[in-house]
Amino acid sequence: MSGYASNLAIFITIFFVTCQNPNTGVTNQPQETGARPTFVTMQGTPALDGSGSDDIWERTEWQPISHLWAGAQPTPDDFTGRYKLAWDENNLYILAETTDDSLLDALQTLERFxxxxCLVVLLDEDASGGEYEFSYNAFAYHIALDGQVADMAPDSSFRFFDGHCLSRRISRDNTSTWEIAVRVYDGKQYTDGGDNVPKLLKKGKKMGFALAYCDNDRSPERESFMGNVAIPEAQKSRGRLNADAFGILELR
Ligand SMILES: [Ca+2]
Ligand SMILES: [Ca+2]
Ligand SMILES: [Ca+2]
Ligand SMILES: [Ca+2]
Structure with a gap:
């Protein structure tokens, strides 16, 4: 199995749901439904400056990045992560706060990004689920510390997708705040080098979504891969990617 495939080897259906809190407008209380986890996100446009002091973020609750997808379980000092979501007509917004004891940006090429x-945004625009290793059925945007965005193309080459995720990051001591605007593309229409136009987002839209962090401090390979949804143990060694494991993100 290739390093990329084994690193991202994963995924299946999971079982908790976030639901709306009538007091704050945004929710997060997990519920057992037997379906894919559902995240509800509210409309609002933050200033993309790397600071979470926007009205929409103050009205939104944190959610954890706490599930081990691959590698070693980190201690809280090694890695801790949480995030908030919002949207407007043009973008999905992510505010992520990661605590990492050593920031590593050793690789300057697309090799083994x-x-x-890096922060990893997994997005399946039509919530179809399914394989995406050899298609754009879903995107897996790896956002590096320098803001560059990498993913694997259907032909198995690695490419930059910098225009798909604009981000600002502020790091103080071991804590980084990432504020990201994600353009949403229809993967069925998307072509490399083509005239691709992002979709306009509307209330009620549902997308497949997951968020993860690759933590490496000093090793030749990534040490921990932590995600926001649970992956059953039996699925972690699977070599095939599948968007069925993503949560369902509903725009409210
Ligand atoms: Ca901001
Ligand atoms: Ca670390
Ligand atoms: Ca899809
Ligand atoms: Ca690190």
Whole structure:
């Protein structure tokens, strides 16, 4: 199995749901439904400056990045992560706060981009689920510390997708705040080098979504891969990617 495939080897259906809190407008209380986890996100446009002091973020609750997908279980000092979501007509917004004891940006090429510290946005625009290793059925945007965005194309080459995720990051001591605007593309229409136009987002839209962090501090390969949804143990060694494991993100 290739390093990329084994690193991202995963995924299946999971079982908790976030639901709306009538007091704050945004929710997060997990519920057992037997279906894919569902995240509800509210409309609002933050200033993309790397600071979470926006009205929409103050009205939104944190959710954890706490599930081990691959590698070693980190201690809280090694890695802790949490995030908030919002949307407007043009973008899905992510505010992520990661605590990492050593920020590593050793690789300056597309080679093994997942072995540097990076935030990973997994997006399945039509919530179809299914394989995406050899298609754009879903995107897996790896956002590096320098803001560059990498993913694997259907032909198995690695490419930059910098225009798909604009981000600002502020790091103080061991804590980084990432504020990200994600353009949403229809993967069925998307072509490399083509005239691809992002979709306009509307209330009620549902997308497949997951968020993860690759933590490497000093090793030749990534040390920990932590995600926001649970992956059953039996699925972690699977070599095939599948968007069925993503949560369902509903725009409210
Ligand atoms: Ca901001
Ligand atoms: Ca670390
Ligand atoms: Ca899809
Ligand atoms: Ca690190």
């Amino acid at each position: 997942w072995d540097d510290d």
